Amino acid sequence: MMDIPSQVYVSARKIYRKLTSKNLGLREVLYEQIINDSPARTNSYLSALLEYATAHIPYYKNLISSHSYNSSNFSELPILTKSIIRENFDNLKSDELASRGYYFNSSGGSTGKPLQVIQDAEYEEWREATELFFYRQFLDIEPVATSQVILWGSQTDIQQQTKKKNLTTRQKLLNIIQPQKTFLNSFKMTKKDLHEYVDAINHKKPKLIKSYAGSLYQLAKFVKENNLSIHSPKRIHTSAETLRQFMRELIEEVFNCKIYDFYGSREVGAIAGECAKGKMHIFNFNNHLEVVDKNNKPVQPGEEGRILITTLHNYSMPLIRYEIGDTGILGKPCNCGSKLPTLEKITGRVKDHFLTREGTLIDGGYFTRQFYFRNWIDEFQVLQTEFEKIDIYYVPIGQPVEDEMAEICDKIKQAMGEKCEIKWHQVEEVPRTPQGKLLYTRSLVEN
Template sequence: MSDLYGRFVSSVLFPLQERLKHHDTVRIRRDMEDSQWWPRARIEALQLTRLKAFLGDVGRHVPYYRDLFAQNRFDPEALRSVQDLQVLPFLTKKVIRDNSDALRSDKAVGLARFNTGGSSGEPLIFFIGTERVTHDVAAKWRATRWWDVDIGDPEVVIWGSPIELGTQDKIRLIRDALMRTRLLPAFEMSDAKVEGFIDTIRQMRPAMLFGYPSAISHIAAYAEGKGIRLDDLGVKVVFVTSERLYDHQRELISRLFACPVANGYGGRDAGFIAHQCPAGSMHITAEDIVVEIIDSEGRVLPPGQSGEIVVTHLATRDYPFIRYRTGDVGVLGEQACSCGRGLPILSEIQGRSTDFVIAADGTVMHGLALIYVLRDIPGVASFKIVQESLGLTTVYVVPGPAFRPDDPGRIVSGLQRRLGESVVIDVKQVDVLPAEASGKFRYVVSRVAASVPAGR
């Protein structure tokens, strides 16, 4: 249970903030807390009702889909099941890039521009409206409350996105202080930085941590190596997201902080897709999101089979994500969860991993510190960064139509600012990115970090 101030934030202060933003977050969260216990068939009926209304609105107001529906003689009112969605083609990053304006609803106002690429290595510009933000916040809020913590409980966020880190103005700092949230930048993980993070965590004694599993496990490993206790702080849960959570990371974090680790899966593009409940299952936010698993030929696979995760987000009518190919690999669960929730389960998630890299002076940094350099260059269609040694990093770049002659120089200077001016940055322009021996793609690979003992 939250303390008195935490309950005030959760029941008064945060709802007031959301109302001022014209977000209907409280009602949506309450509806979700009701519908999560519905039988699967009732949840699927809700999905179908929402899907028909969503597609009907999109077909009337979004130029790209108005034309697409006409070409395919697709009538949303004729849908008899969620599976009928399969007649529509997939939405890919290329389709979004090629139809950026046509994907915007003619009713949309106040859209926020996002530039993402993250671990997929493929930069993408898209837009998010108020409805999408509201529903994602409500879904995250619901999942947070599964773990006996709530908005307003002390929280430390270990994150690396410049969207968050660039908004640390006075208003944001005041808001975070009122909400009892502290944001720590995860880009640089030098010993001095990690010691500072540990000091902050110990001083704040948060009820929960939130961030990258690689960053939080790095902090835990450092603390263990230095004999610093983290199990006496009263942390109730560690929420991790944005990367694949490995078993050794879960074990280390759980042991050092003496609490469970709750995995989350989603992204700025695809939305808040799934979150782990205390019984261990990754529940899909089925009220808002339809998940399909497809094979290499684009055929939909049944539960229990591994394939690419495809997402339709029903709260994106301002800038629709319909059958969006995430590039991640996963498996839909076949069994219901013992927790009693009727929400479907994503039983396995693969393909999300970001390495650390090490600068020439020994500074350990999150791999996203390099990813952001590449993804902010419009001419780069996709990329892969391989840190061969402390003195050499190879960057494989697939040039896009907007690639400029000075872009390789921008890549070199950007990476040298992070890794060190003495580091050789070898930019190789290729038609296809090289894969790992396993066949899977990793977009930041550090052969240096891989040889550094945990806690270094």
């Protein structure tokens, strides 16, 4: 394994690439290919990937060739879970790794151990080209030339800032390439910080605000409650967390601007992005997406199921039918002009669902709904520790309202059963995940 931390390596290579005109050219070529390619391209990418995996990935050698899997019977291939990846890490590596410009990356791991994967230069080109596609086609902006405020809080980025020897060169390069980016730390969101963030946005007047959904919701709530005025950007781009409807409504109202939500992850890159008509389009030239039932068979559009992702361009460690841990519903074609298929809804992480002893899955949204319009609660988390045990962590504003607490308990019992024990814990801050996310609902009960 390499000594260089993966994120430092990724950033350094990315910056280097952006500085060289040769590689900028390559991104343009990829981008053209995305726009002009035929509808059959996902299948041809899948066929090429399966062929490569059979020849170069020990884990897939026997598995694929002994069952003659190809792009037409693809959905019969066994799925790849996080634990399979951990147990077979070495067998999932390409035998050509050394020549592929590879690096290590790690998933967010918001509800468990982070997952390590290997990615390479070609994967990275596609990831960047896909994001560029999203900015240009859906947001109608040129990201490099657009002033941006980014409300973000990645643990690795923050650790990186403490590594002084990397800081100077990196910052100098960043200043050359991205003079218009202002980073605000979503890890620190005290009232004083929020005031400063409002000032920064009003001063910088960015065309684009990019943020975790939850962090921007918190900022919007602060602006509204304190009757402040805030600059309205041309575009808002949220990602990394489930954007719930009540969050969308408040953010769009306060900033007087439509949100373009984005769905992706560190281990697979860009998956889908929202168009001007509000539909999530699947970037099927970068990742193949399936929605499947409990037998891992594809479900019809409109039906909810588990999301499986196949990375089409990461030959160093192909993830084929990878269970990412989210659930969703495939949608109908969109009338915005884009032919890319749609996701009707990402219904949240599997762990966002609470499981009852009878085996019923309750959507996390059911629990968050019970906290709407409770003005005495600043932030909260509903945590299921056992089938019939729920802890509610909350930060009050003033005195808790006992009648409303009882009402919330009643609603939770209606879903989880009368025997369900609910405990309230008053805290100063609900603990964030290592990535700085605030999860409104979380379940430790295994499906």
